[in-house]
Amino acid sequence: MTDIEKLKQLVPQIKRDILRMVHGAASGHPGGSLGCTEFMTTLYFNIMNTKSGFDMAGKEEDIFFLSNGHIAPLWYSVLARKGFFPLKELSTFRRLNTRLQGHPTTAEGLPGIRIASGSLGQGLSVALGAALAKKMNDDHHLVFSLHGDGECEEGQIWEAAMAAAHYKADNLISTFDRNGLQIDGSTEEVFGLGDLSAKLRAFGWLVIETEKGNDVLEMLHVLHEAKQKAFHEKPVAIVMHTMMGAGVDFMENKHHWHGVAPDDEELALALHQLTETLGDYPV
Amino acid sequence: MLFQSFGDIGFTEKKDTRSGFGDAVYELGKTHPEVVVLTADLAGSLKLGPFIKAYSNRFIEAGIAEANMIGMAAGLCIGGKIPIATTFANFATGRVYDQIRQSVAYSNKPVKICASHAGLTLGEDGATHQILEDIAMMRAMPNMTVICPCDYEQTKAATLALPAINGPVYLRFGRPKVPVFIPSGIRFMPGKAQALVPGDAVSIFASGHLVWKAVEAGKILEQQGIHAELINIHTIKPLDRQAVIDSVARTGCAVTAEEHEINGGLGDAIAAVLARHQPVPVEMIAVHDTFGESGKPNELMTKYHIDTPDIVLAVKNVIKRKMKRN
Numbered sequence: 237m238t239d240i241e242k243l244k245q246l247v248p249q250i251k252r253d254i255l256r257m258v259h260g261a262a263s264g265h266p267g268g269s270l271g272c273t274e275f276m277t278t279l280y281f282n283i284m285n286t287k288s289g290f291d292m293a294g295k296e297e298d299i300f301f302l303s304n305g306h307i308a309p310l311w312y313s314v315l316a317r318k319g320f321f322p323l324k325e326l327s328t329f330r331r332l333n334t335r336l337q338g339h340p341t342t343a344e345g346l347p348g349i350r351i352a353s354g355s356l357g358q359g360l361s362v363a364l365g366a367a368l369a370k371k372m373n374d375d376h377h378l379v380f381s382l383h384g385d386g387e388c389e390e391g392q393i394w395e396a397a398m399a400a401a402h403y404k405a406d407n408l409i410s411t412f413d414r415n416g417l418q419i420d421g422s423t424e425e426v427f428g429l430g431d432l433s434a435k436l437r438a439f440g441w442l443v444i445e446t447e448k449g450n451d452v453l454e455m456l457h458v459l460h461e462a463k464q465k466a467f468h469e470k471p472v473a474i475v476m477h478t479m480m481g482a483g484v485d486f487m488e489n490k491h492h493w494h495g496v497a498p499d500d501e502e503l504a505l506a507l508h509q510l511t512e513t514l515g516d517y518p519v
Numbered sequence: 520m521l522f523q524s525f526g527d528i529g530f531t532e533k534k535d536t537r538s539g540f541g542d543a544v545y546e547l548g549k550t551h552p553e554v555v556v557l558t559a560d561l562a563g564s565l566k567l568g569p570f571i572k573a574y575s576n577r578f579i580e581a582g583i584a585e586a587n588m589i590g591m592a593a594g595l596c597i598g599g600k601i602p603i604a605t606t607f608a609n610f611a612t613g614r615v616y617d618q619i620r621q622s623v624a625y626s627n628k629p630v631k632i633c634a635s636h637a638g639l640t641l642g643e644d645g646a647t648h649q650i651l652e653d654i655a656m657m658r659a660m661p662n663m664t665v666i667c668p669c670d671y672e673q674t675k676a677a678t679l680a681l682p683a684i685n686g687p688v689y690l691r692f693g694r695p696k697v698p699v700f701i702p703s704g705i706r707f708m709p710g711k712a713q714a715l716v717p718g719d720a721v722s723i724f725a726s727g728h729l730v731w732k733a734v735e736a737g738k739i740l741e742q743q744g745i746h747a748e749l750i751n752i753h754t755i756k757p758l759d760r761q762a763v764i765d766s767v768a769r770t771g772c773a774v775t776a777e778e779h780e781i782n783g784g785l786g787d788a789i790a791a792v793l794a795r796h797q798p799v800p801v802e803m804i805a806v807h808d809t810f811g812e813s814g815k816p817n818e819l820m821t822k823y824h825i826d827t828p829d830i831v832l833a834v835k836n837v838i839k840r841k842m843k844r845n
Contacts, residue, residue: 293599301594342626350597352626355617361587362622365594365602368579372555373598392618395587402582 239282243452246277246317248510251483253313253326253517255510259503260519261330264338267493268384269310271415271450271478278455279380280314283463290320290347298377299366301351303359304384304413305339306495312336315348316517326517357390359383360410364400364471367408378466381410386418389427394439400471401440409462411474412436413449417491433475441473449478484509520717521701525737525749528716530700536692536728537635539674541566544603544633548574551682555595559585559606564694565635567605589615592630593622601682602630608637608691609650616656623687624662631681633690637667638778639806639823640695640728640816649811655783657689658756664709665756667691667777667785669730671699673753676707684709691727693778695816698731710754712762718748721834721841722766722773726752726785729776729804729825736830747774747834755785760792767793772800772841774833778825781805800840802833 237245250273258264280286284298302311309329316323321335328334335344339354351362363381370377387393400408412432420426429435433443442465448454458474465472480494481487484506498506522528547554548570556570557579571578581588585606592602604611611634612619623630634653641649657665664684668674674692681688715730716737725733730751737747748766752758767773773793775786786803793799806823820826 292597294597295599299597351593351628352621355621358586358590358618358622361590361618362594362597364587365591366597367594368591369555369595369598369600372576372600375598392586392590395582395584396590399581399584399587399591403579 239456240453243277243281245513246281247273247452248483249512249514250277250310250313250317252507252510252512254309255484255498255503255506256516257309257312257326257329258497260327262497263330264309264497265306265495266309266498267417267480267487268304268307268413268415270484270487271480271482272307272382272413273310273482274450274452274455275411275476276310276314276382278452278459280318282456283459284380285377292350294350295373295375296377299350299379301359301363301366301379301381302340303353303381304356304387305353308338308340311340320348321346323517327519356384356387357392360393360396363408363410364396364405367405368403370407378463379408383410383412385412385414385416385423385429385432388412388429388432397436397439397441404469405471406467406469408471409466409474410471411476413478414475415478415480417480417489417494419491419494421491436473436475440470442468442470443473443475445475447477449476450482520714522716525716525734525741528700528734530698532699533696534671534699535694535696536668536671536674537564537694538566539671540633540635540678540692541569543675543678545569545573546679547682548577551601553599553601554682555579555600555602557581557588557592557602557604559583559588559610561606564607565605585610585615586618589618589630590622593626593628596628596630603633603681604630605633605635607648608634608653609648612653612656612689613650620660624660627662627686629686631688631690633678635692636694637691638693638728639811639819639825640693640778642695642816642819643813645813646810651780651806651811652783653691654755654779654785658783658788662686663756664688664754666709666754667727668753669727669751670697670701672701672703672705673707676705677753680707680709693728697728700731700734710757710759712759713751713753714762715751716747716749718746719770720745720747721838722748722750722770723776723830723834724750724752724763724773724785724789725776726755728778732825732827733776733830735827736834739827739831740834745834745838752785755788758788758792763789763792764797767797767799772837774802774804774830774837776804776825776830779805781807800837800844802837804829804833
């Protein structure tokens, strides 16, 4: 099976996981999770150079930070499907005593997670710190991070963006999910972000912009391009246009689905649109 | 006990606690290759010159961007580093509370937050910079160790002890030159109260710059035949509860003294332990729910009643209350 075929099998299955987890917990964030599935699946299954097993320090391997921690359902599904922890654990999402907290944390010892996130805007600084540590350690691997576009309203993102260019953190590849939506509505109505790529370029980053954030072939292409652009004295940004809720017609491009769980009927409708390719996780 | 009486305690020179920090950080550079120092445009104030000169590859100038500095420090831990993040106490706590909470404390990263210019004794810069709530904030944070040493030597020893302390630490020190009275070479024991002078009339629990003020008060009281027991609470969290309970079991009353708001600081911490285990009269020397202002450090300590005569008066009042109960 080719890489593309494998990714095309994984994506709908992970989207099913997301919907079932959020439905099972009757809470959580399906919109951004569905919108970033193609990106994160490609990153973990085809791009990142990781060791087997998990160690916190992540030395001599590529590492990833999720800064928009509310799309945890996606991350948990990707980590489980990649073998970091048992698939059946996905059914514990957001339940008492779970390792799969509402937002990612290191406090419960879940393999794959290196920092807590949820309060927005902090992950770029953390990823930059980890990238600088890799430089100090002569470790020639990459640090990846993912951020929401609404998250870029936080000032700390721009502190970190300025710092990354200042330190020439060219081992850092940060992706910005430009779905144009946030809890209260469109980003341009709530708090106009304008031309995110131009802003990042002005801050000293190499920027790749793609309109097709929900296309695995495009994700493969863009992430390979980002890797080629790494180690050229500048941090690399991918500004990725996606559709919130991608793959479920009634959720697509609706900010309502940022943080609302589908009910039984909605879940059935949604799952009907996504093929069960690799087997649902057991409840 | 480190001393037998208050008469035994003296000093030959005054030095700032931040210099104790700077000197120790340079030592750590030598002994601990994993130590990385960050600062937010305050390398001079934090006395980082020698470290930067010797270990420029392990120094990160973070600019006036404290939130990013704390986040980067957390990220550096993931690569196996022990980051020492430095700035003024105001910007090291209140400005970055949420960054410390999520990226450092909840994530249990061993970031050592080292903060100078704490409290009123920052002086002329005034209330914008004189943080008096930092200990309350850091005490409330799970996983955080809170240390406030009393002089140059103790700040140096506490800094040298940082790599061995698990998890995040808030180390608080100050700007002015104050008496150096703790003998050099005493190993810093995190979490262990330091008994300075034995006494039977009252237990004085003091922290930071107020320890020397308590020494001065103890000398005055000693001349009047009142023998106070002085205990230096350099580690406010975790608090050495047993030392507090044991001392008060001998003396029957307590005075707390700190350069901090009365809400949430050392006084509250001691009172909480005593209320549960050894209820006795307690008086608290602290700033009473107000902001500071510009002035010389000693003028401010006098005006805001965290000075030697205030401790003497509090001791006499608390002893009176104890006598009434008996």
